[in-house]
Structures are given as C-alpha cells and as structure tokens.
Amino acid sequence: MNGAPGLHLSGKARIGDVPLFGPLTLDVPAGRWTCLLGASGIGKSTILRLFAGIGSGVDFEGVAGATDGASLEGRCALMAQSDLLLPWLATVDNVMLGARLRGETPDRARAMAILARAGLADHAAKRPAALSGGQRQRAALARTLFEERPVVLLDEPFSALDALTRARMQDLAAELLQGRTVLHVTHDAAEAARLGEALLLMTGAGIEETAPPDSPVPRAFDAPQTLALQGALMRRLMAIGAPA
Amino acid sequence: MSAARQPARARRLSLGALRAGLAIALAIAGWAILVRAAALPPFILPGPERVARTLWTSRALLAEHAVITLIEVLAGLVIGAILGFAMGVVLAVSRPARILLRPLLVFSQAVPVFAIAPILTLWLGYGLGSKIVMTLLIIFFPVTSAFYDALMRTPPGWRELGDVMGARPWRQMWHLRIPAALPGFASGLRLAAVYAPIGAIIGEWVGASRGLGYLMLLANGRAKTDLMFAALIVLAILTLLLYAAVDRLARWIAGPEA
Numbered sequence: 113m114n115g116a117p118g119l120h121l122s123g124k125a126r127i128g129d130v131p132l133f134g135p136l137t138l139d140v141p142a143g144r145w146t147c148l149l150g151a152s153g154i155g156k157s158t159i160l161r162l163f164a165g166i167g168s169g170v171d172f173e174g175v176a177g178a179t180d181g182a183s184l185e186g187r188c189a190l191m192a193q194s195d196l197l198l199p200w201l202a203t204v205d206n207v208m209l210g211a212r213l214r215g216e217t218p219d220r221a222r223a224m225a226i227l228a229r230a231g232l233a234d235h236a237a238k239r240p241a242a243l244s245g246g247q248r249q250r251a252a253l254a255r256t257l258f259e260e261r262p263v264v265l266l267d268e269p270f271s272a273l274d275a276l277t278r279a280r281m282q283d284l285a286a287e288l289l290q291g292r293t294v295l296h297v298t299h300d301a302a303e304a305a306r307l308g309e310a311l312l313l314m315t316g317a318g319i320e321e322t323a324p325p326d327s328p329v330p331r332a333f334d335a336p337q338t339l340a341l342q343g344a345l346m347r348r349l350m351a352i353g354a355p356a
Numbered sequence: 357m358s359a360a361r362q363p364a365r366a367r368r369l370s371l372g373a374l375r376a377g378l379a380i381a382l383a384i385a386g387w388a389i390l391v392r393a394a395a396l397p398p399f400i401l402p403g404p405e406r407v408a409r410t411l412w413t414s415r416a417l418l419a420e421h422a423v424i425t426l427i428e429v430l431a432g433l434v435i436g437a438i439l440g441f442a443m444g445v446v447l448a449v450s451r452p453a454r455i456l457l458r459p460l461l462v463f464s465q466a467v468p469v470f471a472i473a474p475i476l477t478l479w480l481g482y483g484l485g486s487k488i489v490m491t492l493l494i495i496f497f498p499v500t501s502a503f504y505d506a507l508m509r510t511p512p513g514w515r516e517l518g519d520v521m522g523a524r525p526w527r528q529m530w531h532l533r534i535p536a537a538l539p540g541f542a543s544g545l546r547l548a549a550v551y552a553p554i555g556a557i558i559g560e561w562v563g564a565s566r567g568l569g570y571l572m573l574l575a576n577g578r579a580k581t582d583l584m585f586a587a588l589i590v591l592a593i594l595t596l597l598l599y600a601a602v603d604r605l606a607r608w609i610a611g612p613e614a
Binding site: 188192210213214 | 511513514516517518519520521522523524527528531532535536611
C-alpha cells in the first residue's frame with residue numbers, strides 16, 4: 113500500500129505510581145510486518161493502544177505516532193484476540209461495520225470480494241454464532257481489511273486458535289496485509305519467526321531488535337532458518353524472564 | 357431451530373401444562389374442602405362452584421370491566437416502556453443527566469405509588485388517565501434501570517473497535533450499544549408486565565367508576581364475595597396472558613442468541 117507510514121514511539125508509561133515501561137524508543141518500519149514480542153504484562157498491548165489512540169488506563173509521557181508527522185486517527189485498523197463480531201449482524205454486515213458506524217454507504221460488493229479472499233464467500237449471510245472459531249477470526253480479518261487503513265495493529269489475533277487454524281490464519285493474514293505497516297503483538301516465538309520482517313523484543317530495559325533472515329514472509333514453518341530463529345527468540349525471551 | 361428439538365420442546369410444554377393443571381386442581385380441591393369443613397358462609401368465603409357459577413352468569417359484567425383494566429394496563433405499559441427506553445438512553449449518553457436525574461429516580465422509588473394515587477386521581481380525574489399514569493409510574497423505573505444498566509455494560513472491546521473505526525458516540529449508541537443492551541431492555545419489560553396490573557388496580561381502588569379494581573371494591577362492599585373472587589380470577593388470568601405475550605415480545609427483542 114502506497115503511503116503507509118512508519119510508526120515511532122518514545123517515552124515512558126506508568127499506571128498510577130507504578131512504572132509500566134520505559135523510557136524506551138520503538139520504531140516500526142513503513143510498509144512492513146513487525147512483530148513485538150515480550151512477556152505478558154510488560155506493556156506490549158499498551159503500546160498498541162497508544163498508537164490506536166484508545167484509552168489504555170496508563171499515564172504516558174512521550175510521543176507516539178506516524179513517522180510522516182500526520183495524525184494516525186483514521187489511518188489505523190485494530191484486530192484483537194477476541195473477534196469482536198456483533199452477534200446480531202450477518203458476517204457481511206460485520207465486515208462493513210466501520211462504514212455503518214461512520215454513516216457511509218457500505219460497499220457490499222467490496223465486502224463480498226474481501227470475504228471471498230478470506231475464504232468466507234459461502235458464509236456471508238450467516239450470523240457469527242454459526243461460524244467456527246477460525247472462520248470468526250477470518251471474518252474479523254476481513255473486517256480489518258475492509259477498513260482500507262495503511263496501518264494495521266494486531267493484538268495477539270491468532271493466539272486463541274488451534275495450531276493448524278493458526279498457521280493457516282498466519283498465511284492468509286501475511287498475504288492479505290502485504291504492503292501495510294503491521295505492528296503485531298505476540299508472545300509466540302514461532303509466530304514471530306514465521307511472520308516478522310522486523311522483530312522487536314520488549315524487555316524491562318527497553319526494546320531489543322533481532323534481525324530476521326531475508327526470506328519473504330510467511331516463512332515455511334519447517335524451514336531451518338525459521339526454526340533457528342524461533343529457537344533464538346525463545347532463548348532470548350526466557351533469558352529476559354517475566355517482569356518482577 | 358432443528359426439527360429434532362421441536363417435539364422435545366412440545367413434550368416439555370405439555371408436561372409443564374399437566375403439572376400446572378394438577379397444582380390448580382389440588383388448590384381448588386383444598387379450597388372446596390376448607391369451605392365445607394369449616395361451614396363458612398358464602399359472604400366470608402364462597403366455594404369454588406359458586407365462584408365458577410358467578411364467573412359464568414356475570415361474564416358480560418366482568419368482560420366489560422376487564423376491557424377497561426386491560427386498556428389501562430396496555431396503555432401504561434406501552435407509554436412506560438417508551439419513556440423508560442428514552443430515559444435509559446439519555447442517562448447512558450449524558451453525564452449531567454446521570455448526576456441530576458438518577459437521585460430523583462431513586463427517590464421516586466422511595467415514595468410508594470399507593471401514597472400518590474389519591475393525588476393523581478385529584479389531578480387527572482376518575483377516568484382512564486390517572487390509572488394509565490399510575491401504571492406507567494410503576495413500570496418506568498424497572499424498565500429504565502434494566503435498560504440503563506445494560507447500556508453501561510457494552511463490552512469495552514466493541515467500544516474500542518468503534519473508536520478506532522472513527523464512529524461518533526451517537527452512532528456507537530445506535531449501532532452497538534442499543535442493540536447490545538436489548539436483552540436488558542427485554543428483562544425490564546418482563547418485570548413491567550408483572551407490575552403493570554398493580555398500578556391500574558391501585559388507581560381503580562382509589563377512585564374509578566369502571567375496571568376490575570372498581571368492581572372488586574364494589575362487590576366487597578355489597579358482600580358479593582363470589583363476584584369479588586370472580587373478578588380476582590379474571591385479573592389473574594389477564595396478568596398471566598399479558599406476561600406470556602410480553603415474554604414472547606421480549607424474546608423477539610432480545611434476539612435469537614438470548
């Protein structure tokens with residue numbers, strides 16, 4: 113996608129009087145897939161929420177925004193671990209939710225095309241309750257794509273899926289989100305090794321960058337390079353340990 | 357609903373009806389035995405057969421008054437539900453409204469409706485108006501509070517999604533929060549269906565020339581206890597039918613998932 117900006121954050125955050133993270137600096141390259149790894153509770157999701165501009169319940173001192181200087185408002189889409197589909201709407205109407213919420217006329221043909229790419233063409237008229245967990249998450253991905261936003265923020269979107277469904281979702285997401293600036297929060301080293309074009313490790317001391325192999329994403333889950341990277345990431349994560 | 361579940365549901369329903377019928381038959385038998393064993397005079401407690409006879413012979417009179425009560429209850433229910441819906445939304449969107457109106461609402465519940473019934477009759481007269489207002493006053497609070505509570509419990513993830521998508525608050529209200537809160541509104545309506553007849557009957561007791569409540573007072577005053585009981589039974593049946601109808605409506609409002 114042309115004009116997808118990079119992301120930059122520098123500053124520190126605390127909850128009340130308790131420091132959460134930082135001071136740290138985090139840079140997300142434009143138009144690429146960046147994985148942000150780290151132990152749970154260290155503030156990965158908070159960083160995502162700061163970029164998304166939604167209430168995070170923390171006091172943040174610093175800057176968080178796009179590298180082109182313009183506001184990120186209206187340029188982000190968010191996909192979370194929970195699919196957040198509205199149970200009273202058909203799948204296709206869930207995909208077009210953003211247009212409906214902004215009072216625009218939804219483009220049904222485009223929504224159907226996106227659903228077809230997500231492999232849900234036959235399920236467009238079904239309610240979410242009639243879909244499997246993997247299908248629901250694909251519908252959530254279709255809703256994210258429908259937004260046509262250059263920046264996509266992913267908050268562990270695949271972690272509730274079984275291993276096989278997860279691997280397929282990773283392939284699909286990598287294909288469909290190509291060219292956008294993706295910031296993907298995950299605690300799964302295997303997932304990061306497959307998807308990350310840039311790899312950031314969040315530690316109590318700041319952000320550590322790990323250089324991934326040059327191979328295109330999604331990398332084969334059984335390629336030696338991928339497995340070696342997964343192992344290295346896992347070793348690093350364990351060395352950092354859980355925050356106090 | 358699958359075809360296989362349909363007969364099971366029908367069987368469960370007919371079993372329920374059988375049990376209810378059995379319980380009612382037992383109660384009537386107990387009533388008949390009590391009247392006979394204690395040799396109670398009819399003006400104290402008439403036996404079931406006497407009440408049944410009055411139900412039949414006075415059916416035109418009972419129907420005439422029942423229609424009046426039903427109109428009061430339905431009008432109060434509809435207006436009260438609409439006002440409760442509107443108040444729930446107003447409280448959910450407006451902080452000043454919450455600060456100013458919620459204490460008033462709670463305070464209004466501390467005043468028994470019985471206590472203001474005479475005033476309402478004085479202001480609005482002996483006609484339908486005072487009973488309709490009484491009914492809507494009694495159901496307004498349960499509907500408002502059930503709906504408001506549900507509106508305030510919109511899953512945070514949905515609201516954040518709406519924020520990131522760039523939805524204005526009132527569109528979030530319309531497309532996310534109200535649909536998500538409809539099951540709460542529906543349970544408020546169910547409560548309202550139970551309370552509504554109470555409001556109408558109190559209104560009729562305080563001052564009326566028509567309605568089941570009026571008929572009951574009149575029958576009591578003239579020692580026509582059998583007519584009093586007949587009116588009571590009609591009122592109970594009316595309330596049950598109303599509840600069943602509102603329950604169906606509430607299911608429809610709450611949607612297939614509820």
